[in-house]
Amino acid sequence: MTRLDWLERQELWLTPELLNRGLTTATIAALARQGELVRLRRGCYQSSERWKTLTTNGQQVLRVVAHRAVGGSLGNETPVYSHTSAARLHGLYLLNPDLLIHITQSSSVSPTSHARDVRKHQGWLTAPEVTQRRGLLVTSLERTVVDCSRILQYRQGLVTAEHALRLGASREGMKRVTESLVNHKGIRNARRVIANASHLSESPGETLTLDTMRSQQIPMPEQQVWVSSRLGDYRLDFAWRELRAAMEFDGRIKYFDYQPTSQVLFEERRREKALVELGWTILRIEWSDLFREAELKARILTHLRRAEARRAA
Incomplete structure (x- = not known):
């Protein structure tokens, strides 16, 4: 085993953990430049060897996990990952999705954060609309489909909706979510997606x-x-x-x-x-x-x- 093989044993490494392992900040920066470490967010890394084994969607999921690991928050609120980020965490099909990290919160804030890849949405989430994946709070399958359909084009939303139905999402639950968001942007597209979505399609x-x-x-x-x-x-x-x-x-x-x-x-x-x-x-x-x-x-x-x-x- 080489000196740094231990980097592959853990999914994510925070800077303090690497320092405790005997690395210095200069060494960490050098490993990132040399491609031994992949910097997922400031202060959060993964071994490049593990990174290479992931699919594109798996890499994007890990970026969401890394966002939470470094303390991604909304003031006093625990972040609830939503839209395409929730779809990724649920393992739903996405057709040409964005690469943003989406968060829904109840308080009013700027739609962007200090990180350019984070998009914040204001909205109230009921208890049934929130679940957990990989230890993170995420919107339910039904809420996720509606939110994705509100920001994606019709066929993109349809791909995600049909996969969700196949995984057990409730069409009636989706309709209830649309009713609660009646005046929100993109809701007409979401209604069309839900009306046409089939639970029998097995692929995009x-x-x-x-x-x-x-x-x-x-x-x-x-x-x-x-x-x-x-x-x-x-x-x-x-x-x-x-x-x-x-x-x-x-x-x-x-x-x-x-x-x-x-x-x-x-x-x-x-x-x-x-x-x-x-x-x-x-x-x-x-x-x-x-x-x-x-x-x-x-x-x-x-x-x-x-x-x-x-x-x-």
Whole structure:
């Protein structure tokens, strides 16, 4: 072991802890310059080796944790992390989110703090609207969805809302939050998000695919439809059951955590052939298709017309 391997054993290091370990302020600064330490906030660090193992979202979560660790506060109030910061701490999907640390407090203050990456929001939070994650106070799933939908664009909010519903958030609870914020900025967008959010979407890609079909006035399919075949049950992302027409979104990887890629693809093809034997046809789309909405609409409608012709034959 090298002399500083112990830095990797702890998630966060505050300056006093490093000093107690025998480092000096000059040494700490040098380690940060050399890339051995990542400075998360003034007086708070992490080993660069641990930092490299984190996803982008994991790094942003740690920045929130670091903010609290160095005493991020609101005067006499304990900070309640909200909006996209709460979404990160809940593990919710976020589509192109900001990198700010959001805090909601009851007292009136400037919307910014001395730190440029901290955004403070004034608002009253009821007891059911506050919970804990990683030892931090955060807004509930329902309040988090509404707050995110108030500051994000519609589809960004929809991605977060659908994931929250899948994790058990209450749609009625979300509606109650919107009612309590009736005159607040962005509440119309939040209402639209909640009205359209599905609890069945399993990925941001499925969320955006469904909303694209809605906006393009394509006949809406069922989601997560189970079909029995000679090879067992198979779940389709989207299906027009009466036409035996299905659509799969290939922007996420299925089953790859458990089997080699080649085996997964082979089994996927076998299952698809078994569905074709039952009269099903499957249209596969991917992320790039979502940026060509007119073309995607034409492909889906052609898929449905052909399925209708087969049924009528």
